[in-house]
Amino acid sequence: MYRYVFKRLLFLIPTILGVTLIIYAVMSITPGDPGRSMLGTSAPQADVDAYNEALGYNLPFFQKYLNYLIKMIFHQDFGISYFTKLPVFQEIWPRFLVTIKLAFFGIILSTLVGVPFGIYAAVKQYSAFDTITSLVAFFMAAFPAFVLGLMFLYIFALKLNLLPSYGIATFAHYIMPAMAISIPPAAQNMRFTKSSMLEAIRQDYVRTARAKGAPERTVIWKHTLRNALLPVVTQIGLNLGMLIAGAVVVERIFSIPGIGSLIVDRISYKDEPVIIAGTILISITFTIVMLIVDILYAYIDPRIRAKYAKLKG
């Protein structure tokens, strides 16, 4: 088991290398340059060129890529922002934490709400609870995070004046953004959990459990649930992408100083160091979360555990 985790963590290395390469490559074909963005459209070309030269922007992208890697790996130096001239890491880290907080809320909320509702709706299929919840979940799944964010802003901040509309000063500031991010994946989770439970309950081993004389409650909790949760766990991991996209827009709407909005802002300035570092951080987080998801999966399902135990060397 530990071998497996180790192997996965080892995979982070090619991931980082690959991600960095992809971003540098994409940036190299993106129009614009830091000099032009900083100095403005009327500045003379010579000044712009000098500016870019000083930043080392005009080097071929592969060289920039290698330089970056070397600095990052051996000196833990993420470079200086083309835009603010400040050390990248200092700029990124606090904003990264903010986004992590938001994303964390998102995952927890969407799982804690979506999954239990899905289980209950499956157990009490066709009941009022099921019909109403399924309908609500269905509807909610059609709202992208930014529409929800705008709606909340309008209703709770503008009209009712209940919640603050921008910044992250207090806990209350996190409520609307967290809700906007969590609701779409929560709805997904609910629907998926319900169908997974319904699928599991049809299985033969459930019939065996009943034939043993097990009361319905045991049948659900002990036999159906564990098997049903397996695909759900994977699904939660997959929702992460949705969560991050939600975080990016929500940071825009509520003016939250997170890493998503930072990257979006800096793209137009071609502030490569910031963009790359930010993307790497997010990718690492992403990969770690997926790893946790896979470990959880193996924990629940002994068949997978057996497969991984065999992956020795």
Place this chain on the structure above:
Amino acid sequence: MKNNENGSDAILYKKENQFKEIWRRFRKSKGAVIGLILFIVIAGGLLAADLIVPYEKAVSQNFGARLAPPSMEYPFGTDGYGRDAFARLLHGGRTSLSIALLATFSSAIIGSSLGAIAGFFGGKVDNLIMRSLDIFMSVPDILFTMAVVYALGPSFTNLLIALTLAYFTNYVRLVRSQVLNLAEQDYVEAARAGGAKNARIIISHIIPNAIGVIIVNTTLNVAKIILYESTLSFLGLGMPPPHPEWGLMLAEAREFMRTAPWLMFFPSAAIVFTAASINLIGDGMRDALDPHLKS
């Protein structure tokens, strides 16, 4: 049992029946039918945008009529530049829908092919494809899409490329696991024993069985892409202005939240209803293709 000279006839007959049967099951679900009707109305309205209201009205500015509330002349009001919101909604929707449908189609084809190849040939090919996919997928799609759109410049084609790249990964895993499951089935071995070549096996045996899952996922993905595309245009990464788009309209409407809230309402409703109707259809198809899942 029909013998093989009528083989093709026999198969055709069966397929027709299958379609009828699937359609019948589809029709039984009220939600699915509502979704279908709703979608046809929406899509019809959007695709006929030119007939209902000229594109001109969507982009021509008229500062005299800025931020006008809904009225007979302007059914959905006007925006900050005095443009007709109704016209913008229709034309923007047409673009969004077209991009979504095309992107879904292309991502499905590319992703499914990759998945089929990986699953069928296994070994090193499979490993290579899946590992690259893992690296690719560890960049959250929104960042990647942003970078691509920014790099290539906002345009219809480039958006299409960006969206295809973002969504093809869905299919690779899916189709691969279907192929892996099916390739082990006895009837594939039987086909091999009968002398069928690889390509024929893929086409005649594996794809027809995997296609159900592919279709359901494709349908649901159309909705996801519409939502995603609106998110992109909200961030300013969609079609360039003055071209209208629902997400962009919402971004513009934001500053007028206080004075002209209706500007937020209609594009939001459009996004939600379109996505919801497609989801209804997708759910209906899933139930129709595998009725066991219902109860």
Place this chain on the structure above:
Amino acid sequence: MNTANILEIKDLKVIYKTDLEVVEAINGLNLTLGKGKTLGLVGETGAGKTTTALSILKLLPSVTGKILNGSILFDGEEILKMDEKKMQAIRGNRISMVFQDPMTSLNPVLTVGDQIAEAIQLHNPEMSKEDVQKKVASSLELVGIPSWRSVEYPHQFSGGMKQRVVIAIALACEPELLIADEPTTALDVTIQAQVLSMIRDLRDRFNTSMIMITHDLGIVAQTCDDVAVMYAGTIIESGTAEDIFLNKDHHPYTVGLFNSIPNLDVKTDRLSPIEGLMPDPTDLPKGCAFSPRCPHAMEICHQKRPPVYTNNTHNIACFLFLPEGKQGNKGGEE
């Protein structure tokens, strides 16, 4: 109720109701099983054997399966009148069932030991943990599995061993009645013999009454005291094993069944199957369900359901043996 009988089923009628159609799965079934005896329930796929078994335990799918009327007496008590709690106390405890497919009958995420222990604990809640573990170990040994394997998961066992585990679970509480639904059909032929002989030994040891559901007459001959032949939801012939295998009179369907078994001693060019197919259970024919296929069908067979002709222990539901139909009495054909 005859107290020598562990099970008496009278006039059972069961349907499956979907929104498209009504499947008449069991139509007027009568069955008795003596204590300590083994009954072979024979019939083709679709005859309603599994439905019968599920009905005894009231395990029909809740939404679609409905017991319309009839009576099932288990050791004198009416099953159809029992509430769910009473049924749960009986299932796995006094009546156990072994299902057909061992590959899917076991929960993949629980150890084998846990699953056996569950059967024990459900019906012996006061038993201490150690005692339960001891019983689990002895159950495994009983079916020929080393007890240290109780911590393993189902996927680590072969098909035959999985079925043994299933049997261990079924017998853990030493039930009075064991219903085995084609327990060896999904297994290799060599394993079949082992598992069958194991079932027989255990039955003898615990003096369990048993219903052996099968389509294999060979198994019936090896294990059963009594036999009941089922067709389209009713018993068309029943009796002791001697009656069925040795007597001359038989229901034409039974004759067909015996004839369709290839005979090692006689050389033939073609197998002789029974012509036609089993009737569509959503659209059963009037009269005798076998009449469309029966080579001896008479006018009356198509009109009315035949009552039962009884000869001592041997029962045949066929007009050929009854006064209404006696024209050219040709019952047992070879």
